[in-house]
Every structure is written in C-alpha cells, then in structure tokens.
Amino acid sequence: MEKLxxxxxxxxxxxxxxxxxxxxxxxxxxxVLKTSFYKGTFLNPSAQSFVGTANxxxxxxxxxxNPDVSYFVSAFSRSLLWVAxxxxxxxxxGILAAVLLDSKYLIGKxxxxxxxxxxxxxxxxxxxxxxxxxxNSQFGIVNSILLKSGLVDSPVSFFSSTSGAFMxxxxxxxxxxxxxxVIMFISGLQNIPETYYEAAxxxxxxxxxxxxxxxxxxxxxxxxxxxxxxxxWTFNSFDVIWVLTQGGPVRATxxxxxxxxxxxxxxxxxxxxxxxxxMTIVQVLVVTFISVFYIRTLREDEA
Amino acid sequence: MKxxxxxxxxxxxxxxxxFSEETLRVLLPIGGxxxxxxxxxxxxxxxxxxxxxNVEMEFVGWSNLWNKIITSIGSGSAPDVMxxxxxxxxxxxxxxxxxxxxxxxxxxxxxMYYDSVWDTVSYSGKTYGVVRAMSTKAFIxxxxxxxxxxxxxxxxxxxxxxxxxxxxxxxxxxxGIGLAGQRFVSTVTQFQQYLYANGGNIVNKEGEAIINxxxxxxxLDFYVELSEYSQPGISEWKREDLIKLFESGKIGMFxxxxxxxxxxxxxxxxxxxxxxxxxxMGDKPYSTVIVTDxxxxxxxxxxxxxxxxxxxxxxxFEKQKKWDLTxxxxxxxxxxKELPEFQTEFWKPYVEAIQYGVPEAVNIKDxxxxxxxxxxxxxxxxxxxxxxQEAMDTAAYLIxxxxxx
Numbered sequence: 001m002e003k004l005x006x007x008x009x010x011x012x013x014x015x016x017x018x019x020x021x022x023x024x025x026x027x028x029x030x031x032v033l034k035t036s037f038y039k040g041t042f043l044n045p046s047a048q049s050f051v052g053t054a055n056x057x058x059x060x061x062x063x064x065x066n067p068d069v070s071y072f073v074s075a076f077s078r079s080l081l082w083v084a085x086x087x088x089x090x091x092x093x094g095i096l097a098a099v100l101l102d103s104k105y106l107i108g109k110x111x112x113x114x115x116x117x118x119x120x121x122x123x124x125x126x127x128x129x130x131x132x133x134x135x136n137s138q139f140g141i142v143n144s145i146l147l148k149s150g151l152v153d154s155p156v157s158f159f160s161s162t163s164g165a166f167m168x169x170x171x172x173x174x175x176x177x178x179x180x181x182v183i184m185f186i187s188g189l190q191n192i193p194e195t196y197y198e199a200a201x202x203x204x205x206x207x208x209x210x211x212x213x214x215x216x217x218x219x220x221x222x223x224x225x226x227x228x229x230x231x232x233w234t235f236n237s238f239d240v241i242w243v244l245t246q247g248g249p250v251r252a253t254x255x256x257x258x259x260x261x262x263x264x265x266x267x268x269x270x271x272x273x274x275x276x277x278x279m280t281i282v283q284v285l286v287v288t289f290i291s292v293f294y295i296r297t298l299r300e301d302e303a
Numbered sequence: 304m305k306x307x308x309x310x311x312x313x314x315x316x317x318x319x320x321x322f323s324e325e326t327l328r329v330l331l332p333i334g335g336x337x338x339x340x341x342x343x344x345x346x347x348x349x350x351x352x353x354x355x356x357n358v359e360m361e362f363v364g365w366s367n368l369w370n371k372i373i374t375s376i377g378s379g380s381a382p383d384v385m386x387x388x389x390x391x392x393x394x395x396x397x398x399x400x401x402x403x404x405x406x407x408x409x410x411x412x413x414x415m416y417y418d419s420v421w422d423t424v425s426y427s428g429k430t431y432g433v434v435r436a437m438s439t440k441a442f443i444x445x446x447x448x449x450x451x452x453x454x455x456x457x458x459x460x461x462x463x464x465x466x467x468x469x470x471x472x473x474x475x476x477x478x479g480i481g482l483a484g485q486r487f488v489s490t491v492t493q494f495q496q497y498l499y500a501n502g503g504n505i506v507n508k509e510g511e512a513i514i515n516x517x518x519x520x521x522x523l524d525f526y527v528e529l530s531e532y533s534q535p536g537i538s539e540w541k542r543e544d545l546i547k548l549f550e551s552g553k554i555g556m557f558x559x560x561x562x563x564x565x566x567x568x569x570x571x572x573x574x575x576x577x578x579x580x581x582x583x584m585g586d587k588p589y590s591t592v593i594v595t596d597x598x599x600x601x602x603x604x605x606x607x608x609x610x611x612x613x614x615x616x617x618x619x620f621e622k623q624k625k626w627d628l629t630x631x632x633x634x635x636x637x638x639x640k641e642l643p644e645f646q647t648e649f650w651k652p653y654v655e656a657i658q659y660g661v662p663e664a665v666n667i668k669d670x671x672x673x674x675x676x677x678x679x680x681x682x683x684x685x686x687x688x689x690x691x692q693e694a695m696d697t698a699a700y701l702i703x704x705x706x707x708x
Contacts, residue, residue, distance in 0.1 A: 043398035157536020
C-alpha cells in the first residue's frame with residue numbers, strides 16, 4: 001500500500017498543473033482550432049459558417065503586394081528572419097556581457113548587474129515609446145550625437161525605410177530581452193569550476209582559447225535552453241513592433257503576430273477571425289516543432 | 304412580536320429594493336484631450352440627477368478602443384453605452400453590434416445639429432450615434448516665417464507648394480510643411496484632406512473603391528511632391544506629433560485641430576490659420592474632412608432605455624458647449640455655432656469649414672482595414688516602391704475585398 005502511494009505521488013502532484021494546462025492552454029487552443037474551420041467575425045459571434053479547410057488554403061492563396069508570395073508566407077518568413085536576428089543578438093551580446101560581468105577583474109559588479117536588469121523593469125510598450133523618441137530624427141538624442149560627432153551629415157530616420165525599421169525593431173526587441181539572457185548566462189558561468197581555467201592557464205591557454213574551449217562548451221546546455229525560451233517568446237513578440245511601427249512602413253515589420261492581429265481585427269468582413277485562427281495554429285505547430293528539435297538536441301548533448 | 308419581526312423584514316426588503324442600484328456600463332476613450340476627470344464628472348452629475356443609478360465608466364486609450372469594443376462584443380460583455388469613432392459605425396451596424404437610434408432621437412434633438420453632422424453617424428438610412436465631438440481641420444502657419452519670406456496665404460495647390468518650397472529653402476533646419484506618414488488613423492485623415500480637396504473619395508455611394516481614379520492619384524502625387532519640402536522621413540511621423548516641430552520653429556505650416564493652434568500660440572509662436580485650399584479637380588473653394596466621435600448603444604445592452612437617457616443627458620446643449628470649449632472641438636450644434644466664443648479669429652476658419660466638409664468614412668464598411676490599405680499606398684509611393692497609380696490600384700483592389708465587393 002505504501003509502495004503504491006509512493007508511485008502515485010508524482011501523478012497526484014502533477015494534477016494541478018495538468019488542470020491548469022487544460023483550462024488555460026488546452027481549451028483555448030482547441031477553440032482556436034475549431035474557429036480555424038469557420039468563417040466568422042468578432043462582431044457577430046453567433047453567425048459562423050463551417051468552411052472546412054478554406055482558411056488554411058487562404059494562407060497560401062491570398063496575395064497582397066507580392067504576386068509570388070502569399071500574405072501569410074510573407075509574414076511568416078519575415079517573422080523567422082526577425083526572430084533569428086533578435087535571438088542571435090540576445091545570445092551573442094548576452095553571453096559576452098555575462099562573461100564581462102562575471103569577471104573577477106571588474107570593479108562594481110553589483111552595480112552593473114543591477115543596471116542590466118533595468119530594461120526588464122520597464123513595461124515593453126513604454127520602453128518602445130522611449131526608444132521611438134530616443135531615435136527620433138528631429139528630437140532624438142541618438143541623432144543629436146551622430147550629427148555633433150560628424151558621423152552623419154543629416155538626421156537618420158530609423159523607422160522611415162523598410163530595412164531601417166526592420167533592423168531597428170529587432171535590435172530594440174533584443175535590448176528588451178537582454179536582462180533574462182545575461183542573468184541566465186551569469187548563473188551558468190558561476191557553475192564552471194575555477195580550477196578548469198587555472199589548469200588551462202598553466203597549459204598556456206589565453207583568454208580567447210579559455211572562452212572557446214572551456215566556457216562555451218560547458219555553457220552549451222544553458223545556451224540551448226535560454227535560446228529556446230527566447231525564440232518562443234520572441235516569436236510572440238508584439239508590443240515592441242506595434243508601438244514603434246504598427247507593422248510598417250508598408251508591411252516591412254509585419255511579423256506573424258502583427259499579421260494575425262491585422263487579420264482578425266482588420267479584415268472583419270473577410271471572416272478574419274477564422275483566417276487568423278488558422279495562422280495561429282500554423283504558428284503553434286511551427287514553434288512546437290522547433291522546440292521539440294531543440295529539446296532533442298539538448299537531450300542528446302546531455303547524454 | 305413575531306408579526307413585528309416579519310413586518311420589519313418586509314419593510315427592509317422594500318427599502319432595499321427601492322435603493323437597489325441600476326448599473327449603466329459606459330465605455331469611454333482617454334487621450335487626445337479626453338481626460339478621466341472630465342468624463343467622470345458627467346457620470347457623477349447623472350448619478351446625482353438619477354438616484355439609484357450607478358454609472359460604471361471604463362476608460363481605454365484611443366489606440367486600443369477598437370480592440371476593446373470588438374473583443375467585448377465578441378465575448379458577449381459589451382458595455383451599454385459606447386463612445387466610438389463614427390468611422391466604425393458601418394462595421395458595427397452591419398454586423399448588428401450597435402442599434403439604430405432613430406426611435407430614441409426626438410425631432411427637437413435632430414434639429415439641434417447640422418444635417419452634415421447626422422450624415423457622419425448614419426448608415427443605410429439609419430442613425431447609429433449621437434455626435435459628441437466634431438473636428439474640422441485647417442492649415443496652422445507661422446506668421447513670422449511667412450512674413451520673412453514675403454508669402455501670402457494660399458488659395459490653390461500651386462501656391463501651397465511654392466510656399467512650402469520657399470520656406471524649406473530659407474534655412475538648413477527649417478522645413479516648408481509638416482506631413483504625416485506613420486501607420487496611424489490620423490495619417491489617413493491627413494491624406495484625405497488633399498483627396499477631398501481634389502474632389503476625390505475612398506469609395507463611392509455604392510461602397511466601391513474609387514481611390515484609384517484621377518482625383519485620388521493626383522492627390523497622392525501632390526502629397527508626395529509636398530514631402531520634398533517636409534521634415535525628412537515622414538513615415539515615422541503622425542499628425543499628433545507635428546505640433547512639436549511647429550512649436551520648435553522647424554516647420555512653416557501643417558494641418559491640425561484648433562487646440563494645437565492655441566497650444567502653439569501659448570508657446571510664443573505667432574500663429575495664423577487658413578482653410579485647406581482646393582485641388583485642381585476640386586469643385587469647392589476650400590475643403591476639410593469632418594471627423595466625428597459619437598455615442599452609440601450596444602445591441603447587447605439590457606438597459607437600453609437608461610442608455611438612451613444617459614446619451615441625451617451627455618449631449619445636452621449645455622454639456623456639449625462646455626465640452627467643445629474645454630477640449631477645442633468644432634460645434635456640431637447650429638445654435639452653438641453662434642456663440643460669441645466661436646466668433647474669434649482662431650475659431651472662424653474651423654467653423655466656416657463645416658460647409659465645405661466631407662465626412663471621414665461614409666460608406667466605408669471596414670474602416671480599420673481600409674485605413675491600412677490607404678497608408679500602405681501612401682508609404683509605398685513615399686519610399687519609391689510604386690508609382691501613385693500602381694499604389695492606388697493595389698489599394699482599390701484591397702479596399703474592394705475588405706468592403707465585400
């Protein structure tokens with residue numbers, strides 16, 4: 001009886017989590033899946049008609065500005081690039097910042113670590129508005145510095161060109177997500193025994209060699225875990241782009257979450273909510289697939 | 304004793320019922336001059352005048368108001384009274400989210416407003432709102448800059464462009480005109496000023512896109528020509544931010560509300576105002592887009608009578624007058640226009656513009672989607688990705704899809 005109880009404990013303990021998952025994620029997701037097979041609108045929830053796979057076909061048939069690529073595929077591929085760039089910046093800068101902040105030669109470490117957390121303490125929408133004015137071509141401090149230092153002859157409009165807006169938004173998103181990466185990397189670095197570095201130094205290894213041969217290999221599991229989490233969060237990033245560009249200019253920063261929003265709230269008569277649900281299902285599948293791939297890589301690495 | 308207790312209980316029950324509150328849920332915007340305090344004061348006044356009624360006000364920023372309205376309708380929890388942009392009426396009315404108010408509006412109430420004001424809240428022959436705020440637009444200009452460059456106010460587009468060019472060439476840090484190009488509702492309105500001035504429109508009476516006709520293409524072409532003399536990178540500017548450029552003496556003129564003309568004057572700028580001149584294909588001497596916000600009643604409301612009463616209370620002559628003078632809106636009521644407060648040099652061009660005005664979104668069934676299509680067209684031409692004709696043709700195709708044509 002006692003043995004039976006012990007084997008049951010984990011299952012009993014997991015019940016609240018399972019219930020929360022079913023209620024908060026499973027049920028809404030099933031609802032989204034169901035909606036993806038209907039034509040309907042937010043404004044008249046009772047008037048829905050079953051359309052089979054039409055919404056999924058629409059994802060690949062509906063073209064606005066590019067005759068070769070559909071609206072959905074265009075937003076999806078833009079999203080992939082945007083997420084990849086943001087996550088790469090977060091990981092690369094995050095690990096370098098963590099190494100710097102963990103260095104025994106750095107004076108005032110605690111102050112710097114506290115400063116690194118600041119972006120996390122600011123609501124994303126407020127941070128984005130702050131950046132919009134910081135980078136403003138007429139009143140922004142960045143342009144003021146660029147002009148006074150002679151680096152540019154005329155003000156730079158960061159958000160007015162398609163490529164400029166695309167790059168600026170993912171850099172700001174990376175800035176906002178940096179504290180999490182730095183904190184996780186620092187905790188990872190603190191688990192590396194100092195003796196490894198001492199041995200390496202005795203063998204004549206320089207700082208870069210120590211970084212590439214000791215730090216990075218040991219940090220691989222942490223790096224994979226945080227980049228997976230960051231990838232999932234960044235894929236759903238909405239606030240930064242919405243506040244800064246609302247997906248413009250033209251559709252240059254219309255990533256998948258923005259496109260889903262525009263489809264559901266701005267294509268009312270086209271049955272936007274069903275189409276947006278289909279887009280959401282595809283996004284969930286893709287993010288899940290990438291996550292499973294990541295987790296498998298992580299497990300193989302641990303094995 | 305038992306009888307006494309029972310009697311007391313019954314008495315308490317009746318007293319309790321007599322004082323039980325009827326709740327009226329009202330959704331209101333904040334931002335753009337709308338404050339919580341001003342609007343709560345109206346709710347409090349209504350509660351004082353109607354004991355037993357509890358006015359529950361919910362405030363949402365303008366940029367989130369549309370999402371709030373449609374998600375609350377979608378979840379079956381729409382407020383009784385909703386303060387909406389009149390441009391949203393066709394979408395909300397078509398799908399049965401708001402109710403026609405014709406039976407709630409007395410002839411006396413109807414006669415208080417200009418006919419053109421009722422046009423902005425009408426759809427398919429029915430009235431879906433009572434106007435609460437109305438705006439027309441005019442050019443706000445820097446008198447000092449105009450005098451320094453020997454410029455007079457302009458009566459047509461050629462003179463307008465010439466003035467923008469002259470001011471633009473007058474200093475390295477000065478731009479001729481302030482223009483908006485960001486993805487935001489007011490960017491569409493800024494462009495519509497030129498579109499309407501040139502006799503164009505986004506859709507015709509049948510709701511079919513006509514933005515790609517000669518009037519529309521010429522208006523877009525002119526907007527892009529003006530951008531050569533505007534602040535750089537107009538795609539990052541919305542109308543609401545242009546006042547900062549004007550107040551700091553960086554632009555010679557821009558189109559805006561009267562309240563920003565007053566704000567600039569308070570900052571020490573010598574401000575002048577002139578009406579928006581007609582375009583080469585326009586048939587009126589001047590033009591303006593008439594934008595209204597209105598009070599509507601949700602079809603999900605279980606307190607429609609109370610909602611109607613609150614709507615009439617909120618839009619009484621005295622309340623409207625106070626509202627317009629406090630927030631700087633153009634008077635939508637005929638009698639209000641005659642008040643001495645609206646006869647000043649600043650107010651006159653805005654009030655007189657009403658006669659030339661065209662409503663912002665008549666026959667547009669899905670404003671939010673159409674808005675995106677128009678801004679895309681504007682930005683594509685500004686960025687050199689399309690010619691005005693190509694951009695407008697694409698916009699027309701998309702607008703027809705969104706209109707369900």
